[in-house]
Amino acid sequence: MPGFLKRADQKLLLNKPGIWSTRAHLVVYYGILFLFVLTVICFLEPNDPRDYSTMEAWIGFVSIVSGIGFIVWMIYLLRFNVFKKYGIIHPLHGLVTFFLYFMASGILVSFPYVHPIVESVRANNTYTDEEIIRDVNNINIKIFQVEYDKLKEPWQYHRIQLVASVKKEVKDENEVDDPVTSYIINDYRYDSSDFYTKINEADSIVKVKDSVYLVYNTPDYSFLSPYLYWSKANDDLLSAFEIFKKVNGHPPTPAERETITRELDVLLKKYYYKHSRYYYNDETITGNELPLEMIRKKYRLGKIDNSISHIMMKKSRWRGNDKYAFMRVFYYVTLGITLLIFIFRHSSIRTFWLSVLTGVLLTIITAMILGFSRADAIHFLSFMIVYVLLFFFGSLAVWKAKRRMAITGICINLFVFIVTAFPLLVYGWCYEYKKYQLDHDGWVYKNLYNFEEYVIYAEVGGAVILLLLLATYISKVYRHWFALPED
Amino acid sequence: MHKRIAEIQSYLQHNDHSLAVRRILDASLDTADLSLLKEAIAFSRLYRQYKDAGLPPAFIESANSLLNRIDQVAERFTERTAPLVTASQISKTYSSGNFSLQPISLQVNTGDVLGIVGENGNGKTTLLRCMAAQLALTSGELQFAQLENPDHYEIKHHLAFIPQRIPRWFGLLKDNLHFSAAISGVKGEENEVMVDFMLERLDLTPYAHLTWNQISSGYRTRFEIARILLQKPKLLILDEPLANLDINAQQSILTDLRFMAKSVHNPMGILLSSQQLHEVEKIADTVLLIKKGSCLFRTGEQEKTATAFVIELETTVKRDQLLNVLAAEGEVQFNGGFYTVSSATLPAQEMLAKLVTAGIPISYFRDITHSTKRFI
Structure with a gap:
């Protein structure tokens, strides 16, 4: 232990034993140190942003380190406990220790996040979004320009026909005259709503008669079509039709073609990663390929698609809903661990394990009841709400108790563990009930608000309720229960 | 001076x-x-x-x-005596029903040392645990005079209980002492000084930087006493504190406890149980003898001690010789190790004089007329 930390440790021991006994200061120091070292190692990892992510392996390995960190912390944490030694405790002792446990747990839980973050940072530093989108569009346009002559082939189309009712329509073989029968790929019939939508969305149409159109499909001129993971980026990519429009009618001269080929080569090399483990490895041109397939093989677009997808996946990891998913995993794992530690530190060992057992048994019994009765979400949520209320009222019994009973301790423990989820359960119940009512009344769900929209308020509400209860009720109820004489 | x-x-x-x-x-x-x-x-x-x-x-x-x-x-140095705890007719019957502690009343004041003696399995530990508010009482009540409307947490902070089997300590012994002082409000420099004081006072300084596994059971008891004393309890309850100590340490700890009870700095009441009757009797203000869950005798109850004079004697001579010397003025019992001589007429000193005069070799003599030993 470095000198300054030793001095700080000693100072806390002599002046703030409640804080000292949590050992959060040691976890914070060594945790941050490890995070720093891990970050440096992750930056030094020879991992090209174009290559597959090695995140899973790192998360697995670092999770083991986190686990070891937790065990070491527990060994130190469980040595001293102000509460169980009946020391002088501040009314906010419970809240403060909970916060310290949360902080220490959070640091340990954050270890597996380092590599994904570093991968993201490296990918973002190497390639900007605009750069990738610009390059993908340029590659597609340039390939089209260079391969212009090979792509002058008739387009495929399909025929759409307006009918009064799709169900009642009987096909009339002589109704439509096919101008280019060899390329027709399908024949569709639509009612008026879908029919005009198809016409509006089509790249190119030919009117046969008022009720019959030929809808032409632009060939796949988006030769490079990586999965961009992020809808905004996908929106900025040029569609096959847009690429066609840019190039059609302006074929490059041979001299221009040479320049374009050189530029294209530079762009392709920028994204070509030769060690890529691209599963479709057959890039040999046999001469039997269709033009588009031949072009993909010629420019090794499979590997380049893969490279760009990898880059975008790494870049987009912390955007949109993915970000919230990562944050939720972090928050709930940290909260769960913190609550277990908090409960263990305020309960007798026997009661703690009895609480775990009760929790497991209740889960099994509830699942069986719900399963056998073919219950739905609303019933499950009702069960959970009833449990929270039962545990709460069970914990109130401690104020009248003359002796420490395991059943009261179990109620307190389970109440503390589940109370954070209470607003979420109530919100979920209300949502499901509303859904049930709309369903019952024959309404469609689109009139219902989006569940995700308000769930954050329920989550924040849960956290606030927990903190308020820690400061007011939970610490007091544990203090009263734990000190009661035994039978 | x-x-x-x-x-x-x-x-x-x-x-x-x-x-x-x-x-x-x-x-x-x-x-x-x-x-x-x-x-x-x-x-x-x-x-x-x-x-x-x-x-x-x-x-x-x-x-x-x-x-x-x-x-x-x-x-x-002004000693003040104040009532600490009063137990009124407290009794305890375990839910299994295999043992009952019969109603007992007692009071402990600051500076008092109250010894509880008795054979194994007769209720000493049950009584102590009841007094320590660890066990729910079947009847009777405990009143803590210095606490106003206390909850059980406050009561348990107010007193300290050292069980016979001391729970294991973790970490450095000195850290444990600092921690115990700090959680009782002894902070900063005072904490350091008090821990140093307690280590010196109980002669533990050379062992302060060791861990639990590195010290003997006797030292563990001493460290536990040091730790508890640093918490400044008003009532200290010790269950068989002498069990792991050598003879010298027993005497020294008991004397120290006696002085600490009367300390001006933190006067406290001490309640201790032990098998070492004589050692406890030497330092305790009152000794209770517990037998089959009842208080059979407590020192100071003169009416119970006045019926006969009793001595314990260890000698190499046979019983007949002793009886001859006592000349029908006493009865002799032999337990295999020493004789118990009781006499309705001869006080202990006169019995001793007779024996010495008769040339009886005596290797051990003790007057147990007022001792709980008579009842065991």
Whole structure:
């Protein structure tokens, strides 16, 4: 232990034993140190942003380190406990220790996040979004320009026909005259709503008669079509039709073609990663390929698609809903661990394990009841709400108790563990009930608000309720229960 | 000069240095002066440093100098007795029904040492655990005079219970002591000084940087006592504290407990159980004998002790010879180790005189007329 930390440790021991006994200061120091070292190692990892992510392996390995960190912390944490030694405790002792446990747990839980973050940072530093989108569009346009002559082939189309009712329509073989029968790929019939939508969305149409159109499909001129993971980026990519429009009618001269080929080569090399483990490895041109397939093989677009997808996946990891998913995993794992530690530190060992057992048994019994009765979400949520209320009222019994009973301790423990989820359960119940009512009344769900929209308020509400209860009720109820004489 | 100071000086004059050092530490603590306490700790360390090699003349000089300064604030040595806990007809029956502690009443004041003796399985530990509010009472009640409407947490902070099997400590012994002092409100420099004081006072300094596994069971008991004392409990309850101690340590711990109970700094009541009847009787104000869950006898109840004079005797002679010497004035019982002689007419001293006059070789003699030993 470095000198300054030793001095700080000693100072806390002599002046703030409640804080000292949590050992959060040691976890914070060594945790941050490890995070720093891990970050440096992750930056030094020879991992090209174009290559597959090695995140899973790192998360697995670092999770083991986190686990070891937790065990070491527990060994130190469980040595001293102000509460169980009946020391002088501040009314906010419970809240403060909970916060310290949360902080220490959070640091340990954050270890597996380092590599994904570093991968993201490296990918973002190497390639900007605009750069990738610009390059993908340029590659597609340039390939089209260079391969212009090979792509002058008739387009495929399909025929759409307006009918009064799709169900009642009987096909009339002589109704439509096919101008280019060899390329027709399908024949569709639509009612008026879908029919005009198809016409509006089509790249190119030919009117046969008022009720019959030929809808032409632009060939796949988006030769490079990586999965961009992020809808905004996908929106900025040029569609096959847009690429066609840019190039059609302006074929490059041979001299221009040479320049374009050189530029294209530079762009392709920028994204070509030769060690890529691209599963479709057959890039040999046999001469039997269709033009588009031949072009993909010629420019090794499979590997380049893969490279760009990898880059975008790494870049987009912390955007949109993915970000919230990562944050939720972090928050709930940290909260769960913190609550277990908090409960263990305020309960007798026997009661703690009895609480775990009760929790497991209740889960099994509830699942069986719900399963056998073919219950739905609303019933499950009702069960959970009833449990929270039962545990709460069970914990109130401690104020009248003359002796420490395991059943009261179990109620307190389970109440503390589940109370954070209470607003979420109530919100979920209300949502499901509303859904049930709309369903019952024959309404469609689109009139219902989006569940995700308000769930954050329920989550924040849960956290606030927990903190308020820690400061007011939970610490007091544990203090009263734990000190009661035994039978 | 205050009589405590004079007493310590007399110890020094008669070369009872170890006792003198311990009393100086106690006296300096009672002055409530941190600088004097630090000096006393330094003085104690000096003593430990030289006690084997021979004490330098400066030792006595510094002792006298320290005593003089303590004497200047000796008006602070005012002992006050206050009621601590009153147990009224408390009884306990376990839910399994295999044992019942019959109703017992007792009161402990600050400065009192109350011993509880009895054979194994007769209810000593049950009584102590009831007094420590660890067990729910079947009947009766406990009143803590110095606490107003206390909850159980407050009660348990107010008292300390040391079980016979001391729970294992984790980490450095010294850290445990600092922690115990700190959770009782002894913070900062005072914490450091108090821990040093307790280590010196119980002669534990050389072991402070060790861990639980590195010390013997006797030292574990002493460290536990040190830890509990640092928490400044008002009522200290010890279950068989002498069980793991050697004979010297037993005597020393009991004497120390006696002094600590009467400490001005933190006067407290002590309730202890033990099998060592004589040792406990020597230091306890009151001794209770528990047999089959009932209080069979408590010292001071003269009506129960006046029926006969009783002695314990260890000798090599046969029973007949003893009976001859006593000339029908006493009855003799032999338990295989020593004789118990009881006489309705001969007080202990007269019995001893008769035996000595008759030339009976005596290797052990004890008057147990007023001792709980008579009932065991």
